Amino acid sequence: MSALIFVLLLFAGGAAVIAPLARRPRRWPADPADERDDVARAVSSLRDLEFARAAGTIAPTDYARLRTTLERGAFTRHALEQGSPAPVRTLLAATLVVAVVAVVAAVTLPRSAGDRAPGEPVTGTVPQSNDLAALEARAKTNPSDIPTQLALADAYVQAGRAKDASVSYQSVLAKDPNNVAALDGLALILVASDGNDGAIVAADRVLAQRPRDADALFVKGLALYRKADWKGAVDVWTIYLDVGQFHSASDMVRALYQDAKVKAGS
Secondary structure (H helix, E strand, O other), rough: OOHHHHHHHHHHHHHHHHOOOOHHHOOOEOOOOHHHHHHHHHHHHHHHHHHHOOOOOOHHHHHHHHHHHHHHHOOOOOOOHHHEEEEEHHHHHHHHHHHHHHHHHHHHHHHHHHOOOOOOOOOOOOOOOOHHHHHHHHHHOOOOOOOHHHHHHHHHHHHOOOOHHHHHHHHHHHHHHOHHHHHHHHHHHHHHHHOOOHHHHHHHHHHOOOOOOHHHHHHHHHHHHHHOOOHHHHHHHHHHHHHOOOOOOHHHHHHHHHHHHHHOOO
């Protein structure tokens, strides 16, 4: 009986709130933009930022500030655009749905509460996890799953955990010595940490398979530039700028390329 009174009162309250909206329809919110687009743009910007840091063209303080801004901005919720007025029948249907949910809750929750163990929450708990933790768990469960290991390494890079990313890339290379994605990723980490010789070795292993791989050409040219091998950098980046005109680091390379040409006397 008490459950029925509760449902009736809830239905009446919902109707009282929604009735004014039915008389004076408000703008119905339009579907928000897909937030994955914002995340994708942020990830692309973060990659560009990593390239700039690897090339030494950005101050550490600016790098830290921009990275924080990009990571925070990827998940900023934007104001919804206005849409068409909400139909009255939609509002009434929503009221009916509320009533049905209330009936189900009034019937099932007391039963669930009575069946639970002492001290156990009525609705249970949901384990908290993030994408990185989930990838780590999957990689640990199946170490031979190369796509998962590569995804974990990329996630470590985005999280600024270069050492862990390097270990994951090397784990992939232990199973597949010629894996291009792992070699490219490892080469970028090496050149960012002044391991120029190792970066060149990794890039050359990629170029032996894919002579026009833009990532490998970028890293090799950058490593040669940092070793003051101006002619070598010019030779590599000449090919890079031909095949990687839409690569994320192309604008940065063009400036370094001109500098290398001047220093090489060409």
